[in-house]
Amino acid sequence: MLQSKSNWKFNMLPENMTQWMDDSSNLSPVMKELLIQRGISTAQEAQDFLSPKLENLNDPIGFQSIDKACTRVHTAIEQNEKILVYGDYDADGVSSTTVLLKALQELGANCDYYIPNRFTEGYGPNEEAFKHASEEGYSVIITVDTGIASVHEAEVAKQLGMDLIITDHHEPQEELPDAYAIIHPKCSPDYPFKELAGVGVAFKFSQHLLGYFPDHLLDLVAIGTIADLVPLVRENRILTFYGLKKLAITKRFGLQALMKQCKIEGKINEQDIGFLIGPRLNAVGRLQDADLAVQLLMTDDVEEAEHLAEVVNELNQERQRIVASIVKEAEKMVSDQTEQSVIIVAKAGWNEGVLGIVASRLVKKYDRPAIVLAINEEKQTAKGSARSIPAFDLFQNCMKIRPLFTHFGGHAQAAGMTLPLSNVLEIQAELNALIQEQLTSDDFKQVIEISKTICIPEINEELITEIDQLAPFGMANPKPIFHLNAIPSEIRQLGNMKNHLKVLFNEKDKKIEGIGFSMGELFHNITPKTPISIVGELGINEWNGIKKPQLIIQDLKIEEWQLFDHRGKKQFDISPYFHPQEQHVVISNQEIESESGYPGNVCRISYDTPLDTIARAETLYIYELPDNLQQLQDIINQVQPVNIHVCLYVENSLYLSSIPSREDFKWFYAMVWKKKQIDLNKELQMIMDAKGWKKDHVIFISKVFFELEFVKIENGVIQLNTSPVKKDLQESRIYQERMNKAHIEKTLYYSTYQELIDWFRATINYMDREGLKEEITHGL
Incomplete structure (x- = not known):
């Protein structure tokens, strides 16, 4: 048996929608089921989803205050008033800034932009920046991807005589800013889609300002929408679907140069943005002023674009080095927090710009919510980022203890905050209590949502091509994860360090290979002829012009007991098989050389050990032959292992010596x-x-x-x-x-692997029958 690293959640079909409602589609049964899971059950709905149409986008008029805001901006343009676009320093923020700037420039506005420095000013609008804008003669400030929590700053703008227009998509808090206008989907009852990214809101505002649909801005919309991890459904799906097409043929010199640095050619998908373009744009604001990223997106000069793209790429490499260093320090601190349900690590000198990434790494490794803070020793404050596990809504729970933070904002799974250093322990205690109240131990494991169990004969290139029509994939429209259970025909390690796993399945002349990257260590935990369950994404592996379907493994498990055959290996070292959360029993009549190093969850016994003193354990290791087979059967019955390792070594064999006839x-x-x-x-x-x-x-x-x-x-x-x-x-x-x-000897040592497993299987089956008999007896 081999436990999965994550909780597997099989998707259930929506209620009252358990079948395809009409037969007018040529879609495969697998594809129909995937669409039903997305609430799509007719051929027309499928057509709309698989072939998104721009005409299905909502009219911007549904935004509350958008007419008022547009009228104010047009008045400012007519009167040559100075307009300031106030953005944010992440990929969504800089793309939002660029979209609105391009629209205002097209209208002939007297405009510029401002993005606060993450390190000296922090997130969002601030009083000093507004005062400086007023001194520079700006009469209209338009925020993009920020501002919904800026109650004080809105009051400052009013006192300075500036009209503040807020366009944002972050969660509104209890009190809204008293701004000239707020353009926000969640503050607009008549706007039907609430999940636009900041760049989506800026685009909608730009559309209303321009009076036509500015499809030339869609490449920027795709970048911000995908990078900000908003749900890729409905409007977001349509905008990114067409935005990716625009990005592939973009005329923006900055994006062309950036894609060259990323080695992106031809068709572009959501992964290119999520793993290559987005992180590079984010890296600028994480290490310095984000102005450089806006300059890259705005430039009309080829040489400048190539220079800026090179600088951006270097900043991203520096960001990676800084993250690795902080993660290493943070992991040492986490070792002192084994009893805590939420991780909080803090240190002076940490780069504030990368703490969200560090928090994500800690969540992934330790399966707990994590808050990572940089300490300002002079002010005795801490500032940083938090990330959560799926089962814990970080935003809602932190709002319950909002007074402990100086500043706080974010989403269910991610947040940013500033707080007095003296409040760190209290925040940890309060969040610990909330987590323990709401979650079970199983909730801490990462969750893999599985779309469907699939059989080997169902997997082919045609199906994979069909599934690709569901792209772009992202939040609320994840790439389908499939479950496969079968006996592998071959298992081996790949790579120079043998750190990858390859599993090959054969059935009815069909072959499918599974590749588990960084799963090479599991090779030793899988026995021959054992059914294994794997979950992962389907894809095409192309090598030397030959295309083959494959499954990229995300997790695997074995639900049957397993027999590991180490016979004939003298003093075989079993310590690599020790799992810290499992119990182990070793049958050995002699002190094993490495026994002094055995952890407390490993118990050594002999065949003379009284059965009633032997505890149950997940794994049994057999180093000695019994005097009779019943002795071993009794121990197996007592231990009830799910994994058995036979580590026998016979030096003077009686079986191989001739027995007198x-x-x-x-x-x-x-x-x-x-x-x-x-x-x-x-x-x-x-x-x-x-x-x-x-x-x-x-x-x-x-x-x-x-x-x-x-x-x-x-x-x-x-x-x-x-x-x-x-x-x-x-x-x-x-x-x-x-x-x-x-x-x-013949039974346990000189038998074939199949004979040995048959003997143990018969013993375990007998054990199961005895356990069932005992259970029924107690039940009566």
């Missing part, structure tokens, strides 16, 4: 009968030469006859008993012991 006994007895007396001190070599026997052979026969009282032996002289009682060889204890030990 009945004819051998008859010949020797006939010789003693005839001679009446034989002196082995003198005649042993003659007997050995005559029959080709070894010394042990002769000695064994002699001992059996002596035990059966057929002869007397004194000082190596055998003398015939002239009146023996008739007895069978089986009545000899010596004879029985040797035959029994030979049989045990």
Whole structure:
């Protein structure tokens, strides 16, 4: 048995929608089920989803205050008032800033932009920036991807005589800013889609300002929407679907140069943005002013674009080095928080810009919510980011203790905050209590949502191509994860360090391979001819022009007990198999050299250990042959292991030594009968030469006859008993012991793997029947 690392959650079909509602589609049964899971059950709905249409986008007029905001901006343009676009420093923020700037420039506005410095100003609008804007003559400030929590700053803008227009998508808090206008989907009852990214809101505002649909801005919308991890459904799906197409043929020199740095060519997908473009744009604001990223997106100069893209790429590499260093320090701190349900680590000197990434790494490794803070020793404050596990809504729970934070904002799974350093322990205690109240131990494991169990014959290139129509994948429209259960025909490790796992399945002339990256260590935990369950994404592996379907493994488990065969390996080291959360029992009559290093969850026993003192354990290691098979069966019944490791090493084998036959006994007895007396001190070599026997052979026969009282032996002289009682060889204890030990060796040591597993399976099946019988008895 092998436990999965994550909780597997199989998607259930929506209620009242368990089948495809019409037969007018040529979609495969698998594809239809995937669409039903997304609430799509007719051919027309499928057509709309698989082939998104721009005409299905909502009219911006549904935004509350959008007409008022547009009128104010047009008035400002007519009167040549200065307009400031106030953005945020992440990929969504800089793309939002660029979208609105491009629209305002197209309208001939007197405009510029401002993005606060993460390190000196922090997140969102701030009083000093507004005062400086007023001094510079700006009369209109438009926020993008920020501002919904800026109650104080809205009041400052009003006092300074500036009109503040807020466009944002973050969670509104209890009190809204008293701004000139707020354009926010969640503050607009008449706007039907609430999950736009900041760039989506900025685009909608730009559309209303321009008076037409600005499809030339969609490449920027795709970047911000995908990078900000908003749900890729409905409007977001349509915008990114067409935005990715625009991005592939973009005329923006900055994006062309950036994609060259990323080595992106041809068709672009959501992964190119999520793993290549987005992180590079984010890296700028994480390490310095984000202005550089806006300049890159805005530039009309090829040489400048290439230079800026190179700088952005270097900043991203520096960001990766900084993250690795902080993660290493943070992990050392986490070792002191083993009893905490939420991780909080803090240190002076940490780069505030990368703490969200560090928090994500800690959540992934430790399966707990994590808050990572940079300490300002002078002000005695801490500032940082938090990430959560799926089962814990970080935003809602932190709002319950909002007074403990100086500033706080975010989403269910991610947040940013500033707080007095003295509040760190109290926040940890409060969140611990909330987590323990709401979650079970199982909730802490990462969750893999599985779309469907699939069979090997169902998997082919056509199905994978069909599934790709569901793209772009992202939040609320994840790439389908499939479950497969089968017996592999081959398992092996890949890579120079053997750190990857390859599993090959064959069924009905169909082949499918599974690749588990960084799963190479599991190779030793999988036994031959054992059904394994794997979950992962389907894809096409193309090599030298040959295309083959494959499954990229995300997790695997084995639900049956397993037998690991280490026979014939002297002093085999079992310590790599020790799991810290499992119990282990080792059968060994001798002290094992490495036993002093065994952890407390490993217990060594012998066959003489009283059964009632042996505890149950997940894994049993067998180093010694029993005196009889029942001894081993009893221990198995007591331990009830799910994994058995046979580590036997036989040096002087009885099974391989020749066992005297009945004819051998008859010949020797006939010789003693005839001679009446034989002196082995003198005649042993003659007997050995005559029959080709070894010394042990002769000695064994002699001992059996002596035990059966057929002869007397004194000082190596055998003398015939002239009146023996008739007895069978089986009545000899010596004879029985040797035959029994030979049989045990044959069963447990010299058997084939299949014979050995059959013996253990029969024992375990017997154990299961006995357990069932006992359960029924107790039930009565």
